Amino acid sequence: MNKTCSECGFKFEKEPGFFFGAMYMNYGLTVAQSIATYCIAQFFFEKNFDLRIIPIIAAVIISFSFFNIRFSRLLWIYMFKNYSS
DSSP states (O other): OOSBOTTTOOBOOOSTTTTHHHHHHHHHHHHHHHHHHHHHHGGGSSSSSOTTHHHHHHHHHHHHHHHHHHHHHHHHHHHSOOOOO
């Protein structure tokens, strides 16, 4: 990751441990995607909870993991960005 933005000069590295909060955002995104996947996948099975849904949810979590990591860091940075300067 770059230390500063090449366009505006925004400093990405705030302090040690700054991005720990992004892990919680990543967890929230993952849980939301898991619930959405379950709600969509349950229409394709006869029972309410079929064990075949678990690999589908795992595949979605793994396929979106790289996107979630970057997106959660982006959201965390923009929550604390100072827009006045």
